[in-house]
Amino acid sequence: MHTLRIQIRDNDGAVLRALGLIERRCYRLRSCVIGETNDGGRTMEVSVSSSRSGDLLKRQLERLHDVMKVELQPVAIVDGQHSAIRPLGRRN
Amino acid sequence: MTASPNPAVKLRSGSQMLIDALRRNGVEHVFGYPGGAIMPLYDALVGSGLQHYLCRHEQGAALAADAYGRSTRKAGVCMATSGPGATNLVTGIANAFMDSVPMVVITGQVPTALLGTDAFQEVDIFGITLPIVKHSYIVRDIATIPHLVDEAFQLAQGGRPGPVLIDFPKDISTAMGAEPDYQPLPPAEFTLPDTKAIKTASEVLGQARRPLVIAGGGITISDSVQAFREFAAHTGVPVTATLKGLGVMPTDDDCFVGMLGMHGNGAANHAVQNCDVLVVVGARFDDRATGQLAQFAPSARVIHLDIDPAEISKLRRAEVAVIGDLATALDGIRPGTAGRASWRAQCAAWKKEFAWRYDAPGKGIYAPKLLRDLSRLSPGDLTITCDVGQHQMWVAQHCKFDDPLDHLSSGGLGTMGYGLPAAIGVKIAKPEATVVCVSGDGSIMMNIQELATIKRYDLEVKIILLDNSALGLVRQWQELFFNENYSEVDLSDNPDFALVAEAFGIPSRSISKPGEVAAALDWLLSAEGPALLHVSINPRENVWPLVAPGNPNHKMMQANSAKKR
Numbered sequence: 001m002h003t004l005r006i007q008i009r010d011n012d013g014a015v016l017r018a019l020g021l022i023e024r025r026c027y028r029l030r031s032c033v034i035g036e037t038n039d040g041g042r043t044m045e046v047s048v049s050s051s052r053s054g055d056l057l058k059r060q061l062e063r064l065h066d067v068m069k070v071e072l073q074p075v076a077i078v079d080g081q082h083s084a085i086r087p088l089g090r091r092n
Numbered sequence: 093m094t095a096s097p098n099p100a101v102k103l104r105s106g107s108q109m110l111i112d113a114l115r116r117n118g119v120e121h122v123f124g125y126p127g128g129a130i131m132p133l134y135d136a137l138v139g140s141g142l143q144h145y146l147c148r149h150e151q152g153a154a155l156a157a158d159a160y161g162r163s164t165r166k167a168g169v170c171m172a173t174s175g176p177g178a179t180n181l182v183t184g185i186a187n188a189f190m191d192s193v194p195m196v197v198i199t200g201q202v203p204t205a206l207l208g209t210d211a212f213q214e215v216d217i218f219g220i221t222l223p224i225v226k227h228s229y230i231v232r233d234i235a236t237i238p239h240l241v242d243e244a245f246q247l248a249q250g251g252r253p254g255p256v257l258i259d260f261p262k263d264i265s266t267a268m269g270a271e272p273d274y275q276p277l278p279p280a281e282f283t284l285p286d287t288k289a290i291k292t293a294s295e296v297l298g299q300a301r302r303p304l305v306i307a308g309g310g311i312t313i314s315d316s317v318q319a320f321r322e323f324a325a326h327t328g329v330p331v332t333a334t335l336k337g338l339g340v341m342p343t344d345d346d347c348f349v350g351m352l353g354m355h356g357n358g359a360a361n362h363a364v365q366n367c368d369v370l371v372v373v374g375a376r377f378d379d380r381a382t383g384q385l386a387q388f389a390p391s392a393r394v395i396h397l398d399i400d401p402a403e404i405s406k407l408r409r410a411e412v413a414v415i416g417d418l419a420t421a422l423d424g425i426r427p428g429t430a431g432r433a434s435w436r437a438q439c440a441a442w443k444k445e446f447a448w449r450y451d452a453p454g455k456g457i458y459a460p461k462l463l464r465d466l467s468r469l470s471p472g473d474l475t476i477t478c479d480v481g482q483h484q485m486w487v488a489q490h491c492k493f494d495d496p497l498d499h500l501s502s503g504g505l506g507t508m509g510y511g512l513p514a515a516i517g518v519k520i521a522k523p524e525a526t527v528v529c530v531s532g533d534g535s536i537m538m539n540i541q542e543l544a545t546i547k548r549y550d551l552e553v554k555i556i557l558l559d560n561s562a563l564g565l566v567r568q569w570q571e572l573f574f575n576e577n578y579s580e581v582d583l584s585d586n587p588d589f590a591l592v593a594e595a596f597g598i599p600s601r602s603i604s605k606p607g608e609v610a611a612a613l614d615w616l617l618s619a620e621g622p623a624l625l626h627v628s629i630n631p632r633e634n635v636w637p638l639v640a641p642g643n644p645n646h647k648m649m650q651a652n653s654a655k656k657r
Contacts, residue, residue: 012230013218020222059402065227065247 001030002054003073006044006061007037014066015042021064022048027057041068103268106234107136110198110260112271113241115141119169121160121520123153127173128213130200132265145520145549148541150177152513154184154197155539159477159500159510159517161194165315167248167256168517171198175213178259179220183507185255186224190504191336192313194253196244197225203263204232218259226254231264235272242277250280252400253313283399285416290424293371293395293412298427300369300393302435303329306352306381309336309503310374310398311418312496319419320373327430330439332360334375336503339493349439350446353381354639355485358446361637361645363439364389369430371395374418377407378504387644397421448490456630457606459483459558460490463530466556466613467491474498475518475525479511479535482564485635487530509538515553516545526617527552533559533586543596546622554616555598555624557589560631568634572649573641584631593624604628 008014015034022029027048035043048057058070104112110133114122123145126134137144147153150172157168168188172181178199188195202211218228227247229240240258248256297303305327311320320340324331324347331341332352341348350357352364361383364370370392375381382388385407396403396410397418404413414421452458463486467474476491477500478484484501493499500518502510515529536557546553567581593600599619603612603626616625637648 012232013222013228016219017222024223053405056402056406059404063252063400063402 001047001049002027002057003045003047004054004058004061005071005073006046006067007069008042008044009066009068010040010042011066015044017064017066018044018061019046021060022046022057025057025060026050026052101270104271105132105136105265106231106237106260106267106269107132107265109234109237109271110241110265111136111140111142113238114169116238117241117245118166121145122169122171123147123156123160123517124171125150125153125173125177127177127200129174129202129262130171130177130198130260130265132262133171133198133200133260145516145545147513147516148544149539150180151183151509152516152539152542152545154181154195155187155507155510155513156517156520157195157197158184158188158191158193159514160521161188161253162191162500163475163497163518163521165194165249165313167194167196167245167253169196169198171200173200173213174202174217175215177213178215178217182220182224183505183509185221185257187502187505187507187510188255189224189226191309191502192253193255194248195255196248197255197257199257199259200265201230201259201261204261205263207261218257221257224255225257228257228259230259231261234264234267234269238272238274239277246277246280251283252310283416285397285414285421285424287424289412289414290421293397293414293421293425294427296393296395296412297327297329297369297371297425297430300430301432302367303327303369303371303431304363304367304392305329305331305371305373306364306375307331307333307337307340307373308375309334309496311337311340314374314399314418316374316417316419316422317496319422323422323425326426328436329371329430330363330436332356332364334378334381334503335488335501337375337496338488338499339496342494343492346440349443351488352645354383355489355635355637356381356639356645357448357489358637358648359439359442361639361648362442362446365644365646366438367392369393369395371397371425372410373397373422374399376403382407383639383645384642390644454630455606457604457609457627459627459629459633460486462556462609462613462627463487464490464492465609466528467493469613470528470617471526473525475500475522475527477501477511477514477518477527477529479529479531479538480506480508481532481535482560482568482633482635483530483532483535483558485565486558508535511535512539512542512546512553512555515555516542516551519551519553526554528554528556530556530558532564533557533561533583533589534563536589540592543593543598547597550621552620553622554619555593555622556616557624557626558629559586559589559626560629560633561586562631564631564633565635567631571634572638589626590624593626598622598624600624600626602626602628
């Protein structure tokens, strides 16, 4: 499981573009919370499962013009299992 | 934006503003096809100074714009109406996306009030193209047009280039307003590679005994061919190339071992499987180049140079990643002579061992020989566009390219139907070039209507149609991997292509014997205006060598290892 916090511009299709990329690159979306930042942008907190690297997904998301910042949560293992989504906390 | 209350302020329509913005971005030529929702833009086109080329299918317009963009390294521009016009562009947009080609696509759209109502010719082209564009816009306010268009061009052309779509609703294209204040965009950020990474790359390459370089399409896209050649000359490292990297090193250069991959040359594939350091420059480990990934270059430490951080370790882990401008990176990697003389001698020996042979058995015209003759007889300004299939691989294997821009091939998407519109795009971008489209009997029918475009604008495009009365590459796979169970590959009822060309007003000739080739090529190249040479070839001819799916690159099937010839 990878958990990412994505800051995006509030442009046409920006959320779809990021979510579409995630699924298209074979990361299975497990949860997604969309919020607003103080400056009118959007934040997305997503958890995805995949055998592929979270860092690669981060770099693929960063290519999108609408994406301003991506933070990848370190993977936590709890009782031998990947942790469920942990709240990332608001940073704005 | 509302109309200015001051009558002295000149009002412009959204369409005029869009065209002004195209011109400001240096656009001279556009490819397209009009229709309902984009009529205001076509209205503004008249007398605008932009030269519009009417293709006969929107896919032709998109693929012509792709080739124009490849040739000039500036965004090719295409436009079409909403609905079917827009969906017909999709293949061309995907083609540009897969090969990192700068392109700006403008689609008409139903008025904003009708968006989402299933209006006539409404389709969500913005949504449809999300996976295949670098970025896209829906224009919602004419005041945003100058900035939006500038940004579209900057994105399309900057970094790793790609297509950018501008969806233009009809009410926005007809809205009137004062010319918005124009603020030029700051220049795009230029990613310079990390000097430490360059130093590490030099060290690792300096330690190599058996180094090899893969030249990829990114070198051409980033205008780094000269820097690459200087790097190659400095290091003396043998060079192979991907399909899109052909011509980065001149084909006849001593250090060039040929194209690698599924239909690559034996020398290249053996070199790549035996190297101990692999420098990958502007290439992305495509499966057609690597064969089975797990066994690709099994003992190599990889140095990967690319402008796109998302390509690093996507498929093959890079020990050293140099991210940023390729020319700067290549200028900085100076390990001194890399590798041993015995390795270079081994590569030279492989080149000799696997040199192409043209003494094919059989009485018919041997297409590889015809293509070799074409590229060696022709003037230096020859540009070849290809379609997709056996002929495309033969062009890659047997034609000589001294400049990568002399070879336009649909690499990533493998779009049958690319060749003819691509020839149109190149001829308009480079009117002085001798443009030859090499096509097949399957591919040419995918965009045969573009013969009308060639005739309409009297574009001196030369067409070589290699006709094996079959979907040759599919037939080859059915022969080799599907127990000769031939399924829907027979095209023996093809139309009379020479007659088809004549019907479009394009002179043609048909040949079927080896003795006719020289005179026919001479006729084709010296004919004034467009011409088509129809060449009948053996339907059972295959492309060799072939790395079968799931195999490493050094396990190449040759003609004599297949069941039948």
